Amino acid sequence: MTSTNIPAELRYTAEHEWLRKVGPSTVRIGITDFAQQALNDVVFVQVPDIDAVVETGESFAEVESHKSVSDIYGPLDGVISATNDAVVDTPELVNTDPYGEGWLVEITVADGADLNAILAAMLDADGYGEAIAD
Structure with a gap:
């Protein structure tokens, strides 16, 4: 696998998702460079509808490659x-x-949710780097 890009300004999950704060109560989410390298050629992405409810730990989207389908x-x-x-x-x-x-x-x-506290509890770039090095 080639070297992995882990931007310092983002937060990460153990499930290989990144989060970027884009508003006082909003985050943008994607999958990490490590995850996309593992999937290889992504051929299909399914995302939920606007206003769909997302719960921590529950699958809400899919990314599919020739190799596999990954829940987000x-x-x-x-x-x-x-x-x-x-x-x-x-x-x-x-x-x-x-x-x-x-x-x-x-x-x-x-x-009422404290987005800053939620993000602070997630992996930073160094923590994510250590997690994928194991």
Whole structure:
């Protein structure tokens, strides 16, 4: 496997998802460079509808390659506030730009949820790097 890009400004899950805060209560989510390399050629992406409820640990989307189908699990509780239509139409964006144009969805957390505290509890770049090195 080639070297893995792990941007320092993002947060990560053990399930190989990245999160970027894009608003006071909203995060953008995608799969990591490590995950897209493991999948290889992504051929299909399924994302939920806007306003769909996402629960921590529950599957809410799928990324499919020639090798396998991978569920994407909710990294936090919230509601889908945006989906990336470009990645649905052009799934290979997950491979070519996993942290940019290859993002999957945006989730808005419930009113009163402390997004900063939720993100602080997730893996930082160093922690994720250590997790995938094992």
